[in-house]
Amino acid sequence: MIEVLDIIGVFVFAISGVLAAINKKLDLFGVFIIAFVTALGGGTLRDTLIGRTPVGWMVDLQYVYLIIAAYVVAIVFRNYLNKLRISLFLFDTIGLGVFTLIGIEKGLEYGLHPTICIALGTITASFGGLIRDILCNEIPLLLRKGTIYATICIVGGVLFFVLREIEVDNSVNELLTSLFIIIFRLAVVRYGWSLPVLKIKTA
Amino acid sequence: MIEVLDIIGVFVFAISGVLAAINKKLDLFGVFIIAFVTALGGGTLRDTLIGRTPVGWMVDLQYVYLIIAAYVVAIVFRNYLNKLRISLFLFDTIGLGVFTLIGIEKGLEYGLHPTICIALGTITASFGGLIRDILCNEIPLLLRKGTIYATICIVGGVLFFVLREIEVDNSVNELLTSLFIIIFRLAVVRYGWSLPVLKIKTA
Amino acid sequence: MIEVLDIIGVFVFAISGVLAAINKKLDLFGVFIIAFVTALGGGTLRDTLIGRTPVGWMVDLQYVYLIIAAYVVAIVFRNYLNKLRISLFLFDTIGLGVFTLIGIEKGLEYGLHPTICIALGTITASFGGLIRDILCNEIPLLLRKGTIYATICIVGGVLFFVLREIEVDNSVNELLTSLFIIIFRLAVVRYGWSLPVLKIKTA
Numbered sequence: 234m235i236e237v238l239d240i241i242g243v244f245v246f247a248i249s250g251v252l253a254a255i256n257k258k259l260d261l262f263g264v265f266i267i268a269f270v271t272a273l274g275g276g277t278l279r280d281t282l283i284g285r286t287p288v289g290w291m292v293d294l295q296y297v298y299l300i301i302a303a304y305v306v307a308i309v310f311r312n313y314l315n316k317l318r319i320s321l322f323l324f325d326t327i328g329l330g331v332f333t334l335i336g337i338e339k340g341l342e343y344g345l346h347p348t349i350c351i352a353l354g355t356i357t358a359s360f361g362g363l364i365r366d367i368l369c370n371e372i373p374l375l376l377r378k379g380t381i382y383a384t385i386c387i388v389g390g391v392l393f394f395v396l397r398e399i400e401v402d403n404s405v406n407e408l409l410t411s412l413f414i415i416i417f418r419l420a421v422v423r424y425g426w427s428l429p430v431l432k433i434k435t436a
Numbered sequence: 437m438i439e440v441l442d443i444i445g446v447f448v449f450a451i452s453g454v455l456a457a458i459n460k461k462l463d464l465f466g467v468f469i470i471a472f473v474t475a476l477g478g479g480t481l482r483d484t485l486i487g488r489t490p491v492g493w494m495v496d497l498q499y500v501y502l503i504i505a506a507y508v509v510a511i512v513f514r515n516y517l518n519k520l521r522i523s524l525f526l527f528d529t530i531g532l533g534v535f536t537l538i539g540i541e542k543g544l545e546y547g548l549h550p551t552i553c554i555a556l557g558t559i560t561a562s563f564g565g566l567i568r569d570i571l572c573n574e575i576p577l578l579l580r581k582g583t584i585y586a587t588i589c590i591v592g593g594v595l596f597f598v599l600r601e602i603e604v605d606n607s608v609n610e611l612l613t614s615l616f617i618i619i620f621r622l623a624v625v626r627y628g629w630s631l632p633v634l635k636i637k638t639a
Numbered sequence: 640m641i642e643v644l645d646i647i648g649v650f651v652f653a654i655s656g657v658l659a660a661i662n663k664k665l666d667l668f669g670v671f672i673i674a675f676v677t678a679l680g681g682g683t684l685r686d687t688l689i690g691r692t693p694v695g696w697m698v699d700l701q702y703v704y705l706i707i708a709a710y711v712v713a714i715v716f717r718n719y720l721n722k723l724r725i726s727l728f729l730f731d732t733i734g735l736g737v738f739t740l741i742g743i744e745k746g747l748e749y750g751l752h753p754t755i756c757i758a759l760g761t762i763t764a765s766f767g768g769l770i771r772d773i774l775c776n777e778i779p780l781l782l783r784k785g786t787i788y789a790t791i792c793i794v795g796g797v798l799f800f801v802l803r804e805i806e807v808d809n810s811v812n813e814l815l816t817s818l819f820i821i822i823f824r825l826a827v828v829r830y831g832w833s834l835p836v837l838k839i840k841t842a
Contacts, residue, residue, distance in 0.1 A: 252839075254782075260834035262790045263782030277688070282480070284489025286690025291755045312840045349494045363571075368769075370778040372573040376457075376466030384465045428463035433455075434515045485683070487692025552697045566774075575776040579660075579669030587668045631666035636658075637718045 238411070239335060242328030243296055246272040247303035248314065249325055250365060255311060257369050267365055268304050272296075274361035279336055279353050283343050326418045330411035332358035333386040337393055351390030359383040378430045381421045389414035441614070442538060445531030446499055449475040450506035451517065452528055453568060458514060460572050470568055471507050475499075477564035482539055482556050486546050529621045533614035535561035536589040540596055554593030562586040581633045584624045592617040644817070645741060648734030649702055652678040653709035654720065655731055656771060661717060663775050673771055674710050678702075680767035685742055685759050689749050732824045736817035738764035739792040743799055757796030765789040784836045787827045795820035 250271030254264040273290050280288035290296040307314060314321065336357030340350030359375055359382060366373040375383055393410040401409070420426070453474030457467040476493050483491040493499040510517060517524065539560030543553030562578055562585060569576040578586055596613040604612070623629070656677030660670040679696050686694040696702040713720060720727065742763030746756030765781055765788060772779040781789055799816040807815070826832070 255837050255839055257778070258784060258836050259782045260784045260836050262787075262834055263784075264837070266782060266789075281484055281687055282489065282491050283494065284487070284690070286688065287749060287751060287755075288688050291689065291751055291758075294752055294754060297754055297758075308837060311837060315839050343490060345490060345494055346497055348497060348500055349490075352494075352500075367570060367773060368779060368782060370573065370776065372460070373571060376462045376469060376571060378461060378463045378466075381465075383469075428465055430461050430463050431458050431467070431511060431514060433458055433518050484687055485692065485694050486697065487690070546693060548693060548697055549700055551700060551703055552693075555697075555703075570773060573776065575663075576774060579665045579672060579774060581664060581666045581669075584668075586672075631668055633664050633666050634661050634670070634714060634717065636661055636721050 238327060238331040240295075240299060241324060242331045243272045243299050244303045245321065245324035246328050246361060247300045248307040249321060251304060251307035252311065252314060252321075253365065253369070261308075264308070265300075265304055267368060268307070269300050270368060271361045271365045272300055272303070274364040275332065275357045275359060276335070276361075278360050278364070279339060279357050282356075283339065283345070283353070285339065285343070322422070326415050327411075329358050329382075329386065329418055330389070330414035333389050333414055334393070334407055334411060337390055347390075347394045351387055351394070354390045354393075355383050355386040358386045378427065381426055381428055382418075384428060385414055385417050385421065388417065441530060441534040443498075443502060444527060445534045446475045446502050447506045448524065448527035449531050449564060450503045451510040452524060454507060454510035455514065455517060455524075456568065456572070464511075467511070468503075468507055470571060471510070472503050473571060474564045474568045475503055475506070477567040478535065478560045478562060479538070479564075481563050481567070482542060482560050485559075486542065486548070486556070488542065488546075525625070529618050530614075532561050532585075532589065532621055533592070533617035536592050536617055537596070537610055537614060540593055550593075550597045554590055554597070557593045557596075558586050558589040561589045581630065584629055584631055585621075587631060588617055588620050588624065591620065644733060644737040646701075646705060647730060648737045649678045649705050650709045651727065651730035652734050652738075652767060653706045654713040655727060657710060657713035658717065658720060658727075659771065659775070667714075670714070671706075671710055673774060674713070675706050676774060677767045677771045678706055678709070680770040681738065681763045681765060682741070682767075684766050684770070685745060685763050688762075689745065689751070689759070691745065691749075728828070732821050733817075735764050735788075735792065735824060736795070736820035739795055739820055740799070740813055740817060743796055753796075753800045757793055757800070760796045760799075761789050761792040764792045784833065787832055787834055788824075790834060791820055791823050791827065794823065 247268040250268035251264055253271070254267035257263075257267075259267065273296060277288045277290070280286065333354040336354035337350045339357070340353040345353070363373040363375045366375070389410050392413055393406060396406045396409060397403075450471040453471035454467055456474070457470035460466075460470075462470065476499060480491045480493070483489065536557040539557035540553045542560070543556040548556070566576040566578045569578070592613050595616055596609060599609045599612060600606075653674040656674035657670055659677070660673035663669075663673075665673060679702060683694050683696070686692065739760040742760035743756045745763070746759040751759070769779040769781045772781070795816050798819055799812060802812045802815060803809075
């Protein structure tokens, strides 16, 4: 189940990278790099930080082929996809849920503390977009005022470990946590929830 | 001694990250990430480059808790702290001295050459701020014309190895080198010392 | 042969970093960091991703000394070098060819798939400049519309594995692939070849 969703997640994150890069007027190589980084940048950073090297996509080539496929599809159908923003948003949301769980499970595999596992889930799900924004020379969307994004991964990660603590079966837990992240994200966008921005009084 | 100063260093670097991020109008998640990166980004990069993985804060959770504490304190007292810039500067200067030594000692642990140890000290002390600036979409302060910063770590590192060569006791050496870095930094700011910026004659 | 060219590549990439940083009005420390990153950033990223740690320049100090030498030379002769743009471009092109091969061979050493080896060659040859541009707060040249650069490494890498498949001797292969990359790059600049930039029809 996770494997199938992982494939969907990589595919859709790569497509969203292609569209972002075309909007930035990058050339065909630049578009590929941004697609790659959006889809695999978070997982690559995670693997580097925990010492899982050579990093994932270097030893399991299906990810590279998947991104090449998404790159071709996105370029061929770019005019059509841009009108599909809502379906893309749905896939991107599925990716968020799945990548968070994959990051958490890599942390558990390495025997790391739940707090660190949640951090790894958040990094896996949201830092690809952060690296994409740095390469495009923008303040990362992730950090700016706007809608809640990475915080959803953190809350979802906490839920995962609460359910784990009360001994919910792992597959059920994965399903519930993913669903929670997906529904939370839909609600955030639907109702325009955002985190506060603080001010410093200088008077 | 180093342990206590390390804790102060992390705490104060995190606080300075919070204040910088609030000034950039980031949301509460963005503020946390900037606090984290300012305090632990240099050490994380160092650990990744020498292969000390999972990186430090993933196996010793006290750093994460420390940053959460600094985050809460800095947000609650943000109006007050902004008026405390001078005390913050002092703590930040202590952090610079301590982090340089911690980086040097990690290099010695891994049997690396003094030149590399000094590079690791400089990375530990000053690259957190560099990553912070990249995330905030600015030319890193570290590289711009202005006051001397990272160069102080290099000079301090050279002093450390000179004292080590003439067989000064390690704890005494740590104390002297830290003090030297702290006093050098105070003098730099007091007298406005800066490194030259070169020009290219095009005529 | 590769060793000698490697030395030339590092030296020349460092010099081009110095000139770029002076143009950005960075101070003497900033200039050194940019020189370092331009010359060794690609290889450092490659080593980190494959788990070859401590990364290359930390265990083989000749690279550090080489960059210090290039730094001094470039600063002393900066007015003269700026007029030598054509010779610098030639050396930079040699660097591109040699660094691609070095990256590919590190991948083979680690038993990685040809696709990944080509990616590692491209990273080694072109990501130093990408990190330099991020530090200087620009959209990386590598990704922008303009002349073809990293794509040359990819095409050269494919050629290397085709020649390898038909059992061309390794030294001959190295020579042919390097020459191909160098000539391809010269042709790209001579004839102003570039990759297309796609548009999205919004009508």
